[in-house]
Amino acid sequence: MSPDQKHRYKLYYGNARGRAEPIRLVFHFLGVDFEDYRMEQGEFTGALKDKAPMKQVPFIEIDGGKVTLCQTVSICRYLAKSVHPDRWLGGATKTDSAKVDMMADGFADLFQLAAMAKYAPDSIKEGFQKHYKDTMPGKLEIMQDLLKKSKGDYFVGKSIHWCDVYILGVLQSLDEFDDEVFEKFPELQAYYLRMRNLPELKEYIDANWPETKYKA
Structure with missing residues (x-):
């Protein structure tokens, strides 16, 4: 992780682009280091599934689970507004x-x-x-x-x-x-x-x- 990066991020999804790909793009566009955890088929059960706020993927953990978010659009919006708020990537008005x-x-x-x-x-x-x-x-x-x-x-x-x-x-x-x-x-x-x-x-x-x- 870059020394000037304030938070740690982990993205959970299957080994595919799908609904997680826009999130990956936002991470890369913002220059954010993140863990891209790609689950194998059948892995999303038990304790791992319990981590997901709505029991579905994709979802992200921030700082080891201090904050957990799901829904692709909501995650992209959050990252854009929080990582570099001075860039107004969410809109200036x-x-x-x-x-x-x-x-x-x-x-x-x-x-x-x-x-x-x-x-x-x-x-x-x-x-x-x-x-x-x-x-x-x-x-x-x-x-x-x-x-x-x-x-x-x-x-x-x-x-x-x-x-x-x-x-x-x-x-x-x-x-x-x-x-x-x-x-x-x-x-x-x-x-x-x-x-x-x-x-x-x-x-x-x-x-x-x-x-x-x-x-x-």
């Missing part, structure tokens, strides 16, 4: 903060839509896959329009916020699940590529993510 939360929640809905299409039980998967195909294009169009209306290269104004880092994790999941997902959305595609190449994240992404077919 109440209005910007609300917009940052809005964008993260909106993309969380898209992640859930894809997750259900991918992981729903076989007996109902076909219905979820049809729902994904019918609704995802319209939802992405809405998000692209919001990006266009922003005053900068990010979703809330001219500077990056934690929602952008979170959104990158969601976009990667969509890209890996659906290889045509951004074909009709050039602004979203360009945003996705810019975010993948952020100096704070590029080394981690190059080492841990599959390549994308989209090119700048």
Whole structure:
């Protein structure tokens, strides 16, 4: 741990990107040393499961369990506002903060839509896959329009916020699940590529993510 880092962090999840990947991205973007504990299948039981506030993953422990938090969006928001509060990654005003939360929640809905299409039980998967195909294009169009209306290269104004880092994790999941997902959305595609190449994240992404077919 860096000598100027005030707290110790441990992230619990399975050996996958999934819902934990946006948290990992926020840690790396902020330059935070953390323990990335990747559980084996069947390990999340007993005392380990009891640590989790809502008995689910991902969750993080801070300073050996003095604080324990779950829910991906909530964890990302907490880290962005607490690690470097002077950077205003959560928004410099109440209005910007609300917009940052809005964008993260909106993309969380898209992640859930894809997750259900991918992981729903076989007996109902076909219905979820049809729902994904019918609704995802319209939802992405809405998000692209919001990006266009922003005053900068990010979703809330001219500077990056934690929602952008979170959104990158969601976009990667969509890209890996659906290889045509951004074909009709050039602004979203360009945003996705810019975010993948952020100096704070590029080394981690190059080492841990599959390549994308989209090119700048």
